[in-house]
Structures are given as C-alpha cells and as structure tokens.
Amino acid sequence: PLRVLNKTRFITPSIMHYVRNHGACPKLEWDTDTLLVGGDVPRPMELTMDEIASTLPAREIPVTLVCDGNRRKEQNMLRQTVGFNWGAAGVGTNVYKGPTVRDVLLRAGISSDPATWRGFHVEFIGIEDLPNKIGPGPFEKKWGDKVKYGTSVPLARAMNPAYDVMLAYQANGQFLQPDHGYPLRLIIPGYIGGRMIKWIKELNVIPHMTENHYHYHDNRILPPHITAESAIQLGTWYKPEYIFNELNINSAITQPDHNETIEIQPNIGKEYELAGYSYTGGGRMITRVEITTNAGINWHTCELHRFEQPTDYGMYWCWIWWSFRIPIVDLISTDEIWARAWDESNNTQPFRPTWNLMGMGNNQCFRVKVHKSL
Amino acid sequence: PLRVLNKTRFITPSIMHYVRNHGACPKLEWDTDTLLVGGDVPRPMELTMDEIASTLPAREIPVTLVCDGNRRKEQNMLRQTVGFNWGAAGVGTNVYKGPTVRDVLLRAGISSDPATWRGFHVEFIGIEDLPNKIGPGPFEKKWGDKVKYGTSVPLARAMNPAYDVMLAYQANGQFLQPDHGYPLRLIIPGYIGGRMIKWIKELNVIPHMTENHYHYHDNRILPPHITAESAIQLGTWYKPEYIFNELNINSAITQPDHNETIEIQPNIGKEYELAGYSYTGGGRMITRVEITTNAGINWHTCELHRFEQPTDYGMYWCWIWWSFRIPIVDLISTDEIWARAWDESNNTQPFRPTWNLMGMGNNQCFRVKVHKSL
Structure with missing residues (x-):
C-alpha cells in the first residue's frame, strides 16, 4: 500500500x-x-x-x-x-x-x-x-x-x-x-x-x-x-x-494517506507536508514536480529528493520523492490537490486519462480529494 | 511556411x-x-x-x-x-x-x-x-x-x-x-x-x-x-x-492549409485528406498519431508515413508524416480538428498549453478551426 x-x-x-x-x-x-x-x-x-x-x-x-x-x-x-x-x-x-x-x-x-x-x-x-x-x-x-x-x-x-x-x-x-x-x-x-x-x-x-x-x-x-x-x-x-515497453511519466501523492484527517482550528498557522513519488522511462531525469490546488490554474514547484546518482552514461533508473509544504489555511479553499511531474524531455502528465483496453500506463495528474466537515 | x-x-x-x-x-x-x-x-x-x-x-x-x-x-x-x-x-x-x-x-x-x-x-x-x-x-x-x-x-x-x-x-x-x-x-x-x-x-x-x-x-x-x-x-x-535540451513530443496539421476552402455540396460523398507532421526527442519512435473532431471524446488513428530507418542503435532522429482521410460529410458537424502523437514511451501531447517565460516547447494538441459558410 x-x-x-x-x-x-x-x-x-x-x-x-x-x-x-x-x-x-x-x-x-x-x-x-x-x-x-x-x-x-x-x-x-x-x-x-x-x-x-x-x-x-x-x-x-x-x-x-x-x-x-x-x-x-x-x-x-x-x-x-x-x-x-x-x-x-x-x-x-x-x-x-x-x-x-x-x-x-x-x-x-x-x-x-x-x-x-x-x-x-x-x-x-x-x-x-x-x-x-x-x-x-x-x-x-x-x-x-x-x-x-x-x-x-x-x-x-x-x-x-x-x-x-x-x-x-x-x-x-x-x-x-x-x-x-x-x-x-x-x-x-x-x-x-x-x-x-x-x-x-x-x-x-x-x-x-x-x-x-x-x-x-x-x-x-x-x-x-x-x-x-x-x-x-x-x-x-x-x-x-x-507494445508497452518504456515507461511513461507518472506520479502519485502518498501523503496525505487515505482518510487522513487534519484539524484546521488548532493548526491554522501551520503547514502540512504533501509528499509523493514520480518516475519516468528511458533513463530520463525527473526535473520538476508541481502541485495545484485549483485544477491547474496555478502550479507550485515541489522540493525534489533525489537519492540516485546517474550512471556513467547519465541514466536515471529510479523514482524520485518530492514534498511540498502547504499552509493549512489554504486547505480550507481546496477541493482537490493534483500532482504532475516533468522530465528532461519536457514531457509531462496529461490532465485527462486515455482509456485503453488493458488499462496500462495510466498517468494523468494524480488527484486527491479534500473533504471538509464541521 | x-x-x-x-x-x-x-x-x-x-x-x-x-x-x-x-x-x-x-x-x-x-x-x-x-x-x-x-x-x-x-x-x-x-x-x-x-x-x-x-x-x-x-x-x-x-x-x-x-x-x-x-x-x-x-x-x-x-x-x-x-x-x-x-x-x-x-x-x-x-x-x-x-x-x-x-x-x-x-x-x-x-x-x-x-x-x-x-x-x-x-x-x-x-x-x-x-x-x-x-x-x-x-x-x-x-x-x-x-x-x-x-x-x-x-x-x-x-x-x-x-x-x-x-x-x-x-x-x-x-x-x-x-x-x-x-x-x-x-x-x-x-x-x-x-x-x-x-x-x-x-x-x-x-x-x-x-x-x-x-x-x-x-x-x-x-x-x-x-x-x-x-x-x-x-x-x-x-x-x-x-534547461531545454531534449525535444518533447509535438505535431502540426499542415493540410488543410490556412484559409483553404472545401465546397461541401459537390464533394459530399468524397473524402478529404488531412496531413501533418509529428516528432519527438531522444531518439524515440513516433508510434501513433490521432485526430479528433469532437475535442478528444473520440480519436481516430492516422496512417503513418515513416521514411527514416532507425540507426544501428535503434534511434529515430526524424519527424514522421501522417495522413487521415476524413469523410467530407463529417466536416459539417466539426468545429475543430485536433491532432496529437504518441511515442514509444507512451507519452503524448497535452490538451492544454503550459505557459512559460521563453515560450518554448509549446506542444499541446494542434488545433485547426473549421469555419462554415452558406
């Protein structure tokens, strides 16, 4: 999980x-x-x-x-x-x-x-x-x-x-x-x-x-x-x-967890750390990960945590992890948090999925719904 | 041009x-x-x-x-x-x-x-x-x-x-x-x-x-x-x-030409040939080009005209040309024709542009407007 x-x-x-x-x-x-x-x-x-x-x-x-x-x-x-x-x-x-x-x-x-x-x-x-x-x-x-x-x-x-x-x-x-x-x-x-x-x-x-x-x-x-x-x-x-051989570019948000709750009132002046992974195929480097809280009108640049050294040939074979500290007060006006990555070819993840018979390579922007309750 | x-x-x-x-x-x-x-x-x-x-x-x-x-x-x-x-x-x-x-x-x-x-x-x-x-x-x-x-x-x-x-x-x-x-x-x-x-x-x-x-x-x-x-x-x-080094995936429709006209009545049973180019970076092969006449709800697969042989290392360094024969009768209900390509990494072109200060690497689906007049 x-x-x-x-x-x-x-x-x-x-x-x-x-x-x-x-x-x-x-x-x-x-x-x-x-x-x-x-x-x-x-x-x-x-x-x-x-x-x-x-x-x-x-x-x-x-x-x-x-x-x-x-x-x-x-x-x-x-x-x-x-x-x-x-x-x-x-x-x-x-x-x-x-x-x-x-x-x-x-x-x-x-x-x-x-x-x-x-x-x-x-x-x-x-x-x-x-x-x-x-x-x-x-x-x-x-x-x-x-x-x-x-x-x-x-x-x-x-x-x-x-x-x-x-x-x-x-x-x-x-x-x-x-x-x-x-x-x-x-x-x-x-x-x-x-x-x-x-x-x-x-x-x-x-x-x-x-x-x-x-x-x-x-x-x-x-x-x-x-x-x-x-x-x-x-x-x-x-x-x-x-044929599906070389991976396309993809990301997921792994923090927050499913059904995780945040109390707004006592944390109103604090930040929450979003986190997740991104990967791509062909040895390309992930160069940028962005999150949006308004369906792609504005994007925020995340901090990248790159653990891997490239090979002698300059190849990157691993995912990277990323994080973004969002002010908790901003979550009040947020319905969905999306994440997408970019790689060194300046390809990125699509907004919408393209259905395919085997359901493979699904890589549109990853979305997390934010539910608010009193 | x-x-x-x-x-x-x-x-x-x-x-x-x-x-x-x-x-x-x-x-x-x-x-x-x-x-x-x-x-x-x-x-x-x-x-x-x-x-x-x-x-x-x-x-x-x-x-x-x-x-x-x-x-x-x-x-x-x-x-x-x-x-x-x-x-x-x-x-x-x-x-x-x-x-x-x-x-x-x-x-x-x-x-x-x-x-x-x-x-x-x-x-x-x-x-x-x-x-x-x-x-x-x-x-x-x-x-x-x-x-x-x-x-x-x-x-x-x-x-x-x-x-x-x-x-x-x-x-x-x-x-x-x-x-x-x-x-x-x-x-x-x-x-x-x-x-x-x-x-x-x-x-x-x-x-x-x-x-x-x-x-x-x-x-x-x-x-x-x-x-x-x-x-x-x-x-x-x-x-x-x-840095922008390796090309992202892109396409353009080159046929019809700008302001080209088609008389519907005398050609109603015929087809019109759409054509254009697609390219991508990093030596990857273009595997698929698609057009849509309803903003991405349905996509049609185009015919690819590949002139280039891959190198000994399997690299593709050139654009491909593509064509699609559309029934002229279908143009009556068409407002826009879009084209997009896929490459062997299963990356494709985005629906929407992402603005950037130097205006580089612009590669959302290429759109041609169809204007109808009596």
Missing part, C-alpha cells in the same frame, strides 16, 4: 515489493537451475547459477520496477478494462545485482559492432507453463495450449551498455525472494515491470521480434477505441507499434 | 530550412576556418576544415531540427513571452554529414571508458560576438559585454555512439549554406535546434556545465509562475533542471 511506500521511500524492502505473477511461483534451486543461451549465437551455452554469479562481472544498481497496471483502478472506474484493479502502489525500488545481458552475449560470441545487430532481437523466456488465455493468433498457438511467459527486446537495446539490461540474482544485497524470480530475473531499467521475466530459463538471439504469446497478448497500450472484440478482429494485438 | 513543409515532406530543401540566428551571419572561408579542440583533453588540436573532412570518418544521417520556439505564437496569444512569434513551421529535416564528436574527442585523447566521463561536459562555442542582453549573472559577465553563443552537453552524451552527436559540414549533399553554419555546425540529434551551434569555433572538455551566457539565458523552460523579474531575482536562469 501507498503508506508503506511513503514510509520506506527510496529503497523498498524486498518483502514489501509488489508482486505480479501470471501463474504459481515455481520452486527452483540455485544448484540445479540453469540458463540456456541459444538462437543465433556463435557459442550456445548452458550456464549454472554459480557460473553466472562467479565468472561474469556483476553490475549492482538501484532500479525502480513498475507494474504496467499501476493506477489501473482509475481506468476501470471509467470503463472496465481486461485487467484487475491496481492502485498507485504497483511500484518499488530495489538494488539489483547480476551480470549484464551484454556480457552474457559477448561470451556467447555476439559481436560488439552495432552494424551486426540490426534486425535481431533477444528473446527471454521464463520457466512456468501458463494458460494461453486469448486463443490462436497468427503464430499457431492452439487455444488451451500451455505457453511460457516471455518477451524480446532489440539486440541493440540489450547490447547498448548505457541501458544496463541485466540478469539479477540479488536484490537489496540478498538472493531474490521466490516471488521475485529466484534464482534469476531479467531487469530492463526504464521498461515496465511486465517485461522483466522472472525465473528466466532461456535467452535466444533471433532475427525477428519474439512470437511469444505474452509478448503479444499482454503489456500493450491499444488506441482508445479498440475493444476486446475489435482487437481480435483487427489483429491489433500483433501490431508492433502498440 | 507550413505549406512548403507540407509540399516537400520528409527532406526539407536547405534553402527552405528555417533560420534562427542571434546575430548577423559571419563570413567564413573553408580554407582559413579552423576548429579548436581544448580544455581537459590530453592532445589539444587546431583542425582545418580539410582535416575534418578528410581525416576523420564521416557519418551521414537525416536529422530533424526544431526551433525551441516552434509554435511559440500560441503561447504569446495567452500572454506575451520574451520571444517573438513562430508558427508551426520552425522545423525541417536535412541529411547531415560530418564526423562524430566522439571521433574528434578520441583523437584528442579522451578515453572510451565511461567511468572516466563522469562530471565532465563538452562545451561548444560559436564564432560571433553577440550582445549580453540580460545582464550580469553569477558568472561575472558585465552588462553590455560581448559574448559568444555556446552550450555544453554531458561528455557521456557526446561520447555515447548511440546519440550521433556530430560536426556537420554538409547538408543534403552540399556544403552548408552560410545561414546554416558554414563551414561547420554542431548537430545533436533529438535535441532542440538552439543547442546546435553554428559557425562552431571551439570545443572544450570541461569539468562542469558551461558558464556560457546563452546556455543559461536562452533555451530554458521555466515553471509557469516565473516572470522575467522573478527569474532574475530568484536566480531561476541558473537552475540546471530548467
């Missing part, structure tokens, strides 16, 4: 980190689990966990993970999506440790010359057998077939050292929790959590985007007029432009 | 490319002009144009340049900014050719190891002497002093081969026009045009952001409550978070 995130702020205890799995958590052992590296690589390999942890250089960085459905509840209030409700707490930050996918691929013989990457993708596949819930698409999966959870990213993304795509075996200095992908999980900083395959079993270099069922039938933002029926009729699931 | 851009679409003839200079165009000669490479580099150099063109590998790619004040006219209609009016035609695309800044810096002895880049910036300085129009800041420029036009980017950005920061001596297969920076101009794909120094004379590696007057007093997006007076009083010009 938001009150926990508000308490722990920058680094989320692993035990408090949100969990979203598509099936039951598999029981895997460090000593017997392996990673298969295959496809169009000169040297296919099967790596044990000991080999991954002891023979490849490790990277250790904090990364904010966000469920694609963070704040989906608000979309469901407009019109039911195909997804269940999430509030604004589908997000957390851990310090992840593990080798980069680049280093794994270099060992498998992939060239470091970008001209050789064009057209190729790296496919990542988890270990679980999951139901194919949508049914047949163009890739010959039969209705009811069991499928693996998987995705792919362009080889150029995985090989670009600036992006820190990595295979994590530790979070916050400890081995992963089973629910977070023990023993090995894919981390793609700046992407949605739904692409960060847990219990990862296979990594293949392939000459096209993966045909994995979940790559196409999950983690998509479709145009607002597309319904469950028309998406199937029109083949919209298979259009690459509607 | 927009009608020219609409006619030439993807590649803008150099002679038609928008021009925004801060002073008179200097008269420089290929044979005598040189570039000084200095600051904290192991091997300072003075390069002639012949050396730049013949001894360094050349990169040749199309890049869309956008004036920071593109669409500023709409901001000035809300409240006068410190900038003059631009419509939506402050944008153009040329194929630029020249060495990357990375290759120049490698020759000057800068390491390719990212760990050595941290904290450093590359300062770029033009040749002209320009008036210091704002007055003294913290960097000891006296009121009325002549200053150079300059900027800096993080060394990590300049050295990252994915970003294609380059020194161009050709556009569209010909030497640069004098007004576009002959003989040498900085190109930073995905950034605003205002950072792409023309008639570039110096390139320095320095251990901090540049203190150049124009780096601080120009090309900024300040929070909406900041005025010309308070910006000076509060020192807002010097806050690094308000």
Whole structure:
C-alpha cells in the first residue's frame, strides 16, 4: 500500500515489493537451475547459477520496477478494462545485482559492432507453463495450449551498455525472494515491470521480434477505441507499434494517506507536508514536480529528493520523492490537490486519462480529494 | 511556411530550412576556418576544415531540427513571452554529414571508458560576438559585454555512439549554406535546434556545465509562475533542471492549409485528406498519431508515413508524416480538428498549453478551426 511506500521511500524492502505473477511461483534451486543461451549465437551455452554469479562481472544498481497496471483502478472506474484493479502502489525500488545481458552475449560470441545487430532481437523466456488465455493468433498457438511467459527486446537495446539490461540474482544485497524470480530475473531499467521475466530459463538471439504469446497478448497500450472484440478482429494485438515497453511519466501523492484527517482550528498557522513519488522511462531525469490546488490554474514547484546518482552514461533508473509544504489555511479553499511531474524531455502528465483496453500506463495528474466537515 | 513543409515532406530543401540566428551571419572561408579542440583533453588540436573532412570518418544521417520556439505564437496569444512569434513551421529535416564528436574527442585523447566521463561536459562555442542582453549573472559577465553563443552537453552524451552527436559540414549533399553554419555546425540529434551551434569555433572538455551566457539565458523552460523579474531575482536562469535540451513530443496539421476552402455540396460523398507532421526527442519512435473532431471524446488513428530507418542503435532522429482521410460529410458537424502523437514511451501531447517565460516547447494538441459558410 501507498503508506508503506511513503514510509520506506527510496529503497523498498524486498518483502514489501509488489508482486505480479501470471501463474504459481515455481520452486527452483540455485544448484540445479540453469540458463540456456541459444538462437543465433556463435557459442550456445548452458550456464549454472554459480557460473553466472562467479565468472561474469556483476553490475549492482538501484532500479525502480513498475507494474504496467499501476493506477489501473482509475481506468476501470471509467470503463472496465481486461485487467484487475491496481492502485498507485504497483511500484518499488530495489538494488539489483547480476551480470549484464551484454556480457552474457559477448561470451556467447555476439559481436560488439552495432552494424551486426540490426534486425535481431533477444528473446527471454521464463520457466512456468501458463494458460494461453486469448486463443490462436497468427503464430499457431492452439487455444488451451500451455505457453511460457516471455518477451524480446532489440539486440541493440540489450547490447547498448548505457541501458544496463541485466540478469539479477540479488536484490537489496540478498538472493531474490521466490516471488521475485529466484534464482534469476531479467531487469530492463526504464521498461515496465511486465517485461522483466522472472525465473528466466532461456535467452535466444533471433532475427525477428519474439512470437511469444505474452509478448503479444499482454503489456500493450491499444488506441482508445479498440475493444476486446475489435482487437481480435483487427489483429491489433500483433501490431508492433502498440507494445508497452518504456515507461511513461507518472506520479502519485502518498501523503496525505487515505482518510487522513487534519484539524484546521488548532493548526491554522501551520503547514502540512504533501509528499509523493514520480518516475519516468528511458533513463530520463525527473526535473520538476508541481502541485495545484485549483485544477491547474496555478502550479507550485515541489522540493525534489533525489537519492540516485546517474550512471556513467547519465541514466536515471529510479523514482524520485518530492514534498511540498502547504499552509493549512489554504486547505480550507481546496477541493482537490493534483500532482504532475516533468522530465528532461519536457514531457509531462496529461490532465485527462486515455482509456485503453488493458488499462496500462495510466498517468494523468494524480488527484486527491479534500473533504471538509464541521 | 507550413505549406512548403507540407509540399516537400520528409527532406526539407536547405534553402527552405528555417533560420534562427542571434546575430548577423559571419563570413567564413573553408580554407582559413579552423576548429579548436581544448580544455581537459590530453592532445589539444587546431583542425582545418580539410582535416575534418578528410581525416576523420564521416557519418551521414537525416536529422530533424526544431526551433525551441516552434509554435511559440500560441503561447504569446495567452500572454506575451520574451520571444517573438513562430508558427508551426520552425522545423525541417536535412541529411547531415560530418564526423562524430566522439571521433574528434578520441583523437584528442579522451578515453572510451565511461567511468572516466563522469562530471565532465563538452562545451561548444560559436564564432560571433553577440550582445549580453540580460545582464550580469553569477558568472561575472558585465552588462553590455560581448559574448559568444555556446552550450555544453554531458561528455557521456557526446561520447555515447548511440546519440550521433556530430560536426556537420554538409547538408543534403552540399556544403552548408552560410545561414546554416558554414563551414561547420554542431548537430545533436533529438535535441532542440538552439543547442546546435553554428559557425562552431571551439570545443572544450570541461569539468562542469558551461558558464556560457546563452546556455543559461536562452533555451530554458521555466515553471509557469516565473516572470522575467522573478527569474532574475530568484536566480531561476541558473537552475540546471530548467534547461531545454531534449525535444518533447509535438505535431502540426499542415493540410488543410490556412484559409483553404472545401465546397461541401459537390464533394459530399468524397473524402478529404488531412496531413501533418509529428516528432519527438531522444531518439524515440513516433508510434501513433490521432485526430479528433469532437475535442478528444473520440480519436481516430492516422496512417503513418515513416521514411527514416532507425540507426544501428535503434534511434529515430526524424519527424514522421501522417495522413487521415476524413469523410467530407463529417466536416459539417466539426468545429475543430485536433491532432496529437504518441511515442514509444507512451507519452503524448497535452490538451492544454503550459505557459512559460521563453515560450518554448509549446506542444499541446494542434488545433485547426473549421469555419462554415452558406
């Protein structure tokens, strides 16, 4: 819940980190689990966990993970999506440790010359057998077939050292929790959590985007007029432009808490501290967070609490926390408090939501209602 | 004007490319002009144009340049900014050719190891002497002093081969026009045009952001409550978070043209083709363009005309053009046509503008009014 995130702020205890799995958590052992590296690589390999942890250089960085459905509840209030409700707490930050996918691929013989990457993708596949819930698409999966959870990213993304795509075996200095992908999980900083395959079993270099069922039938933002029926009729699931990979900019107010009360009379000369988080995708820095108490006519600039240092490549992979001290007397004339962030591309959060079938990427200005009683 | 851009679409003839200079165009000669490479580099150099063109590998790619004040006219209609009016035609695309800044810096002895880049910036300085129009800041420029036009980017950005920061001596297969920076101009794909120094004379590696007057007093997006007076009083010009570097997402409708008329009666069964451009910053792909004829209640998905191939690193540095065939009968009930784009981060254009003192980065949904007469 938001009150926990508000308490722990920058680094989320692993035990408090949100969990979203598509099936039951598999029981895997460090000593017997392996990673298969295959496809169009000169040297296919099967790596044990000991080999991954002891023979490849490790990277250790904090990364904010966000469920694609963070704040989906608000979309469901407009019109039911195909997804269940999430509030604004589908997000957390851990310090992840593990080798980069680049280093794994270099060992498998992939060239470091970008001209050789064009057209190729790296496919990542988890270990679980999951139901194919949508049914047949163009890739010959039969209705009811069991499928693996998987995705792919362009080889150029995985090989670009600036992006820190990595295979994590530790979070916050400890081995992963089973629910977070023990023993090995894919981390793609700046992407949605739904692409960060847990219990990862296979990594293949392939000459096209993966045909994995979940790559196409999950983690998509479709145009607002597309319904469950028309998406199937029109083949919209298979259009690459509607993939949801890189996070859009978002914020939430975590203080005040839900149903928190403030007595006006004894505090009339004091200030109340509003607080919350903001994040964005692609390694961009959050540059500004603003709140408004009059629906966007005036905006106040919040104080930013930036805990993260950028990487050597200048990337920011974590949320920031912000605060704003509002005079309590101002709350008397306030019906709603809104928050929005800006990033270094000068993109910001929209005023209004755009409904989409999966209810993903919901990021309009976060609003808290203020109720007054005598 | 927009009608020219609409006619030439993807590649803008150099002679038609928008021009925004801060002073008179200097008269420089290929044979005598040189570039000084200095600051904290192991091997300072003075390069002639012949050396730049013949001894360094050349990169040749199309890049869309956008004036920071593109669409500023709409901001000035809300409240006068410190900038003059631009419509939506402050944008153009040329194929630029020249060495990357990375290759120049490698020759000057800068390491390719990212760990050595941290904290450093590359300062770029033009040749002209320009008036210091704002007055003294913290960097000891006296009121009325002549200053150079300059900027800096993080060394990590300049050295990252994915970003294609380059020194161009050709556009569209010909030497640069004098007004576009002959003989040498900085190109930073995905950034605003205002950072792409023309008639570039110096390139320095320095251990901090540049203190150049124009780096601080120009090309900024300040929070909406900041005025010309308070910006000076509060020192807002010097806050690094308000720099405008990476372009935000934007679109314009270029067809219909201003004051274009359509006779309804004889065309009632036909369609009219709407068209326009969209661009975004940071190498992100435009994934979707939509139009609405009812102020955002319904959106129609446009057809995208993508001419550019992504780079080896998967970057998109150019605008796309789009079209939508609307039944002419629908125009009868239409008061305004709006357009907005989405990029691969699922960021989109806001409904409403956010005024800012310099009137930069204006990118709310582009609106065309439809006037009907009997």
